[in-house]
Amino acid sequence: MPVALLPPVTTSGGNWYGQTALTTAPRYVRGRGNSRWHRVRSAIDNPASHGRGPWTTYNYWCGPFAQTSDDRGPLWLVDDLPPGEPVCGTCVGRALGAGQDDVPAGLPPLVFSPRWQAPPSTCPGSNRQNLVEPLDARLRVGRCLACGAHDSIRALGRGYSSYGWGLVKHAPGTDLIQPCPFHGWHRIVGKDGRAACDCGWPGGAP
Numbered sequence: 608m609p610v611a612l613l614p615p616v617t618t619s620g621g622n623w624y625g626q627t628a629l630t631t632a633p634r635y636v637r638g639r640g641n642s643r644w645h646r647v648r649s650a651i652d653n654p655a656s657h658g659r660g661p662w663t664t665y666n667y668w669c670g671p672f673a674q675t676s677d678d679r680g681p682l683w684l685v686d687d688l689p690p691g692e693p694v695c696g697t698c699v700g701r702a703l704g705a706g707q708d709d710v711p712a713g714l715p716p717l718v719f720s721p722r723w724q725a726p727p728s729t730c731p732g733s734n735r736q737n738l739v740e741p742l743d744a745r746l747r748v749g750r751c752l753a754c755g756a757h758d759s760i761r762a763l764g765r766g767y768s769s770y771g772w773g774l775v776k777h778a779p780g781t782d783l784i785q786p787c788p789f790h791g792w793h794r795i796v797g798k799d800g801r802a803a804c805d806c807g808w809p810g811g812a813p
């Protein structure tokens with residue numbers, strides 16, 4: 608059973624050129640590149656124009672949208688998901704809170720990854736002074752104080768503006784420091800031979 612949609616009301620956008628608002632859509636949507644399923648808040652059928660289309664835009668409850676006939680790839684729409692498929696917690700919370708749908712007997716696994724809790728793709732110890740422990744006297748290899756990875760040491764800066772040395776850019780190793788509860792991994796620095804947040808966490812009590 609498809610679910611009823613809200614009108615695609617926005618405060619922005621251009622002139623009407625023949626679009627129609629869809630009143631129902633399948634419950635779940637997943638655009639290419641999405642790591643989870645989302646829920647459809649509103650949808651718009653767009654007529655062919657400027658050599659493109661027609662196409663349909665599906666707006667997610669959590670903000671983004673996906674489109675059919677999108678150069679970025681396919682789009683999936685389903686009413687029911689196989690057990691265990693992860694669904695965007697923001698979308699489900701908003702859709703059910705707005706009364707778009709009956710609360711199902713069993714909720715799917717809900718996921719939400721706050722930006723500051725998702726481990727960074729680049730270790731905060733990359734290219735940083737004071738966050739590397741040299742492993743040889745000639746400063747060629749070092750251990751990252753933020754994540755434990757072993758990698759090459761490089762000079763930081765160039766030529767006359769060189770200002771020391773640090774570990775090359777690397778993905779976080781298995782011993783990545785726990786995120787500061789207040790700043791995540793954004794302010795990790797080296798202090799007294801170990802990694803810590805610049806704010807002082809997790810030092811001893813002041």
Ligand SMILES: [Zn+2]
Pocket residue numbers: 644645646667668669670695696697698
């Ligand atoms: Zn979502």
Ligand SMILES: [Zn+2]
Pocket residue numbers: 730731732733751752753754755756777778779780
């Ligand atoms: Zn590291």
Ligand SMILES: [Zn+2]
Pocket residue numbers: 787788789790791794804805806807808
């Ligand atoms: Zn902090």
